[in-house]
Amino acid sequence: EDQVTQSPEALRLQEGESSSLNCSYTVSGLRGLFWYRQDPGKGPEFLFTLYSAGEEKEKERLKATLTKKESFLHITAPKPEDSATYLCAVMGGSNYQLIWGAGTKLIIKP
């Protein structure tokens, strides 16, 4: 069964304290792995798509990496405005629908 698990459920960091969020997945034939950011009461905002193991993408303080079993979202020197819930989703090769994780709530304290 296709499945996505995100950890931790919540993460509290001090401003400037770097860390990583994890997205573990099981899927038949990965077509793509997607990262989104969601602010309270708003729709998810697209961040990255990763297609193959070893691929990395960066945007400002965020870097996403992909292996055959998991993806990491690394956040370097975060600021309070990085506080949000980060969602991970995968698309399998046999089904074009997205399988979603429950998200990691990131809180950055000034």
Place this chain on the structure above:
Amino acid sequence: SQTIHQWPATLVQPVGSPLSLECTVEGTSNPNLYWYRQAAGRGLQLLFYSVGIGQISSEVPQNLSASRPQDRQFILSSKKLLLSDSGFYLCAWSTGDTQYFGPGTRLTVL
């Protein structure tokens, strides 16, 4: 550039009343359209998706229905709302693998 609109932003409805949520996309043609529901602390649940006018696929049996009367318009409806229909409803569009989300509608059924 492409934009997606959803309305209303919030809605409070009594049990047994009808529902109509609307989603429109601008700046693209023949998009795939999706309706999701998001419960607190859970991943997004796909309700319906459409690959063209009049073409609707349902992912879960439920009290809701969807229609696509125009290329860039997607409507979520119910004849009689249940308490369990409360949640955050999201519309999304895609023309490739990546889905882009609207701002969402917060529905409370009392």
